[in-house]
Amino acid sequence: MELTTKGRYAVMALADLAANGRADRSVPIADIAGRQGLSQSYLEQLFARLRRAGLVRAVRGPGGGYRLARDPGAISVSAVVAAVDEEIRVTACQKGDALGCQGRSSRCITHDLWAELTVHIDQFLTSITLADIVADAVRGRAAAMAAGPSSVQGDSGRCVTAGRLRAHGMGGVHAT
Amino acid sequence: MELTTKGRYAVMALADLAANGRADRSVPIADIAGRQGLSQSYLEQLFARLRRAGLVRAVRGPGGGYRLARDPGAISVSAVVAAVDEEIRVTACQKGDALGCQGRSSRCITHDLWAELTVHIDQFLTSITLADIVADAVRGRAAAMAAGPSSVQGDSGRCVTAGRLRAHGMGGVHAT
DNA sequence: CAATTCTTGACCGCATTTGTCGGGAATAGT
DNA sequence: ACTATTCCCGACAAATGCGGTCAAGAATTG
Numbered sequence: 001m002e003l004t005t006k007g008r009y010a011v012m013a014l015a016d017l018a019a020n021g022r023a024d025r026s027v028p029i030a031d032i033a034g035r036q037g038l039s040q041s042y043l044e045q046l047f048a049r050l051r052r053a054g055l056v057r058a059v060r061g062p063g064g065g066y067r068l069a070r071d072p073g074a075i076s077v078s079a080v081v082a083a084v085d086e087e088i089r090v091t092a093c094q095k096g097d098a099l100g101c102q103g104r105s106s107r108c109i110t111h112d113l114w115a116e117l118t119v120h121i122d123q124f125l126t127s128i129t130l131a132d133i134v135a136d137a138v139r140g141r142a143a144a145m146a147a148g149p150s151s152v153q154g155d156s157g158r159c160v161t162a163g164r165l166r167a168h169g170m171g172g173v174h175a176t
Numbered sequence: 177m178e179l180t181t182k183g184r185y186a187v188m189a190l191a192d193l194a195a196n197g198r199a200d201r202s203v204p205i206a207d208i209a210g211r212q213g214l215s216q217s218y219l220e221q222l223f224a225r226l227r228r229a230g231l232v233r234a235v236r237g238p239g240g241g242y243r244l245a246r247d248p249g250a251i252s253v254s255a256v257v258a259a260v261d262e263e264i265r266v267t268a269c270q271k272g273d274a275l276g277c278q279g280r281s282s283r284c285i286t287h288d289l290w291a292e293l294t295v296h297i298d299q300f301l302t303s304i305t306l307a308d309i310v311a312d313a314v315r316g317r318a319a320a321m322a323a324g325p326s327s328v329q330g331d332s333g334r335c336v337t338a339g340r341l342r343a344h345g346m347g348g349v350h351a352t
Numbered sequence: 353c354a355a356t357t358c359t360t361g362a363c364c365g366c367a368t369t370t371g372t373c374g375g376g377a378a379t380a381g382t
Numbered sequence: 383a384c385t386a387t388t389c390c391c392g393a394c395a396a397a398t399g400c401g402g403t404c405a406a407g408a409a410t411t412g
Contacts, residue, residue, distance in 0.1 A: 059379085064378090109310075121296070133286060138289050240358065
């Protein structure tokens with residue numbers, strides 16, 4: 001798994017764009033870089049990819065800049081990260097082997113684990129949009145999903161049975 | 177976030193240990209490295225950390241090796257990864273700044289997002305133990321949690337309302 | 353004492369990430 | 383047309399740290 005600053009920066013930039021731009025107003029990269037404290041040249045590279053992925057549209061010339069291609073509520077964090085973090089490295093488990101895990105017979109014991117983790121993470125990132133970030137509606141979201149996804153929406157159909165979630169202190173996975 | 181091969185290898189090794197060893201039998205690193213196709217010297221480093229974290233106990237001399245310190249069902253993947261993937265880099269968002277995100281006033285927009293993601297991932301990794309891996313009881317686990325954690329255990333208290341999960345194709349987050 | 357096996361620390365090459373730089377191409381205003 | 387603005391693109395540089403090796407040493411068994 002590989003989620004680097006590229007992904008973080010991209011989300012920050014698009015969230016900024018969602019907050020400080022409208023459908024009619026373009027925001028220049030320099031402004032975003034300034035507000036978010038990021039390198040302008042670096043951001044340019046990221047926006048190039050975001051554009052190729054169809055998430056933003058560019059307007060050149062004076063008064064130009066970028067604007068979101070869709071509604072902020074229709075752009076998931078998952079999509080943003082995917083646009084920027086290219087290589088879908090389904091890394092072979094046994095690196096000497098060309099087919100690796102896919103090789104059916106010698107599928108390594110932890111294969112399912114990482115596959116499931118990928119799904120789990122993607123479910124989360126897909127469930128959050130730029131609109132959510134701008135609206136500051138993200139805190140507590142993980143707990144909400146764990147309690148049952150229905151509670152994320154409103155709170156019909158409660159479903160709180162604890163299940164088997166050992167406590168244990170979160171370690172090994174780092175963010176921010 | 178940073179989940180590298182170190183974490184993968186560690187889990188593979190401990191799962192192997194859970195499968196091929198008992199409370200009375202020690203398994204030498206060489207055996208594990210051989211079965212899992214990993215570098216022995218590299219594994220040694222990982223086991224050093226696993227031991228310091230209290231997850232395994234070492235027995236030296238001929239007939240020695242490693243054995244799990246606890247029951248396989250009492251060791252979560254989260255614990256393993258945490259033991260091996262050291263640096264708790266709560267990386268400052270604005271790298272020039274010493275306090276970064278914590279600095280209350282200038283907390284960057286995406287702070288909550290990554291914090292929640294960390295929680296979300298950890299919930300998953302904490303819910304899975306070595307015993308689960310050995311028993312091959314991991315497939316479909318993410319979907320199960322999304323449907324409501326209660327369904328992971330058995331299937332009392334169903335709770336299936338879809339919630340807001342846009343489809344979208346998983347991208348950007350890679351595993352093996 | 354000799355064979356195992358863990359224990360530790362130093363070391364290194366390489367790929368990837370994280371940028372920088374400079375020039376070029378569209379566009380708007382004058 | 384000229385100029386200022388802004389996106390666009392490719393090459394290049396630096397740093398980080400991952401993945402892995404090597405060698406020496408300390409327990410333990412027989």
